[in-house]
Amino acid sequence: xxxxxxxxxxxxxxxxxxxxxxxxxxxxxxxxxxxxxxxxxxxxxxxxxxxxxxxxxxxxxxxxxxxxxxxxxxxxxxxxxxxxxxxxxxxxxxxxxxxxxxxxxxxxxxxxxxxxxxxxxxxxxxxxxxxxxxxxxxxxxxxxxxxxxxxxxxxxxxxxxxxxxxxxxxxxxxxxxxxxxxxxxxxxxxxxxxxxxxxxxxxxxxxxxxxxxxxxxxxxxxxxxxxxxxxxxxxxxxxxxxxxxxxxxxxxxxxxxxxx
Ligand code: PGA
Numbered sequence: 001x002x003x004x005x006x007x008x009x010x011x012x013x014x015x016x017x018x019x020x021x022x023x024x025x026x027x028x029x030x031x032x033x034x035x036x037x038x039x040x041x042x043x044x045x046x047x048x049x050x051x052x053x054x055x056x057x058x059x060x061x062x063x064x065x066x067x068x069x070x071x072x073x074x075x076x077x078x079x080x081x082x083x084x085x086x087x088x089x090x091x092x093x094x095x096x097x098x099x100x101x102x103x104x105x106x107x108x109x110x111x112x113x114x115x116x117x118x119x120x121x122x123x124x125x126x127x128x129x130x131x132x133x134x135x136x137x138x139x140x141x142x143x144x145x146x147x148x149x150x151x152x153x154x155x156x157x158x159x160x161x162x163x164x165x166x167x168x169x170x171x172x173x174x175x176x177x178x179x180x181x182x183x184x185x186x187x188x189x190x191x192x193x194x195x196x197x198x199x200x201x202x203x204x205x206x207x208x209x210x211x212x213x214x215x216x217x218x219x220x221x222x223x224x225x226x227x228x229x230x231x232x233x234x235x236x237x238x239x240x241x242x243x244x245x246x247x248x249x250x251x252x253x254x255x256x257x258x259x260x
Pocket of ligand 1: 036037038039040132133134135138139140
């Protein structure tokens, strides 16, 4: 695990975008795993800027998203398909046919998740997975108690996640209670992981993920077992880390080497 700690979320997002950009330059047909939520938005903006400036292209890239609310149509302004179009796909040169988001309206969710995982496998697996982290340490919608070997499936949101996400809906009662989500085991198969965490309300989750025991009660802690995982944090999100000075020093070197 490399932990990059930056003064602001903009700076951290720019650095994370540099890793994505480096991948696209080295492998234009890259398979990206993408995340929703407020956290990745500044990184998506940085990537859109690079694309507009002709520095990178997503023309040959493919993407799969982590999750989708159950019961929301893609046209709903809180569906994750809608989010991805508005916050990234409409601003880059990706072919939307190559972008995949789980279908929250699927009649047979088992069939949906099976074909989703099969399609990722057929594409060669995810080269780089972008992740946020929930205040309870979840990745995708893998809430505390999710098996660390879980696959893409139907999940129930915790009251905490419903509360956290209520800010995007008119009222908390409008937040769907279930979702389709890639599992921790599915996420762990990505060749590289880039997790973003900003703000003091993520400090406990980051602490648990990085310095806690590996446990299904903080599903992000499974990332300690991943061979190529990068955390990009602002100072507030990293504030509870015991070894933050060491991580920052070590990671700067690692990132420089990676982008050289
Ligand atoms: P946020 O959500 O980016 O909106 O904080 C992160 C998550 O729940 O994974």
